Amino acid sequence: MGKPKVLVIYYSTYGHVKTIAQAEMRGLQKSGKVDVELYQFAETLPGEILxxxxxxxxxxxxxxxxxxxxxxxxxxxxxFPTRFGVAPAQVKAFFDATGSLxxxxxxxxxxxxxxxxxxxxHGGQESTAFSFLPHLAHHGLMYVSLGTPSPYMFENDAIVGGxxxxxxxxxxxxxxxxxxxxxxEIAEIQGEKFAEITSKLLAPDRDLTQPPAAAATPSDNQQSGAATPLSTGSNKSKSNGRMRQFVDKFKNLFK
Structure with a gap:
């Protein structure tokens, strides 16, 4: 099985977000656990406005x-850069086109x-991300936050984004x-951290194909009068099966 593929996707008006995207790429590549590709969102503004x-x-x-x-x-x-505390139109336009997905x-x-x-x-470092969460929720995407893995994030004597x-x-x-x-450096840490979590989430899980060690057999249930557990091999939809595996992996992610 190949490495998981992670996409770094950005929209940058003045180049700041592009620089951070490149740092995210370096962090992902440093982990050695994922394959990485860089993309950008399409521009929707006319050239004269830009x-x-x-x-x-x-x-x-x-x-x-x-x-x-x-x-x-x-x-x-x-x-992406903030636009009054929310994602810019270029990013929202792309996600508006993902209805088929x-x-x-x-x-x-x-x-x-x-x-x-x-x-x-105070221009939206947190609200920009928070206001974007409905896109993740409706697609069933798993939001991976950064946390505070860098000492720079605790500084109060200098301007530090993130x-x-x-x-x-x-x-x-x-x-x-x-x-x-x-x-x-914070962006590189995020890339490396994201690669670590992604590789764990998507790694093959042998336990998913094996019954629980302490699970009762059908005969045991009949003798004790207990209800027969639902079969793990029932014909569920692919999406339900994928979510069941995902939840099981997530429970063991940080053990």
Whole structure:
């Protein structure tokens, strides 16, 4: 069985989120436990508007994500700048086009993490991620938070982006602040941590194919008058079977 495939997908207006996406990539690759691919969300604004916004040139070497590509991956790290505390229209437009994936439960149980950029420390470092959670919930995606794995996240004497919700960067009101080495290191930690969790979630679980050691046999149940347990081999839908396995793996994830 090959390594799980993790996609790093970003939208970046001025280049800040792209820099963090590259740091996420390095963290994922450092783990050695997943295969990684980099994508970006399609632009929806016309060129003249982007020019007036002084947006950075788009990196044409990075392919654009499509729902078909999303379905074939095992996990996702998604990054974008805030727009008044929520995801930008470019990102929402893409997820609005994933109805066919939703109808088939194609993303059910797959892990996903977030990273982001805001103008200030109070500009949406947490609300941007929090407001995006309905997309995960409706697709049945598993949200993997960052927690506080870096000592930089406890500093109060310097501006440092990121939160327990995910890595982040403070760009400044005019976009002049560039990602610091602290913000970049936090993003690399998130990538490495996400790879660790994804590999555990998607690793083959032999226990799922074996009956519980203490499970009673049908004859024991009949003698004791206990109800016969439901068969683990019943003809469930693929999505229900996948969720049952996912829940079992999740219970043992942090043991």
């Amino acid at each position: 020019e007036q916004m002084h947006a950075a040139p788009r990196d044409t070497s990075v392919p654009e994500i499509t729902p078909e590509i999303l379905e074939k991956a095992d996990g996702f790290l998604v990054g 939703w109808s088939r439960g194609a993303l059910l149980g797959k892990p996903m993490g977030l990273f982001f950029s805001t103008a200030s420390q 939160s327990p919700w995910g890595a982040g960067v403070i760009a400044g009101s005019d976009g002049s602040l560039q990602p610091t080495y602290k913000e970049i």
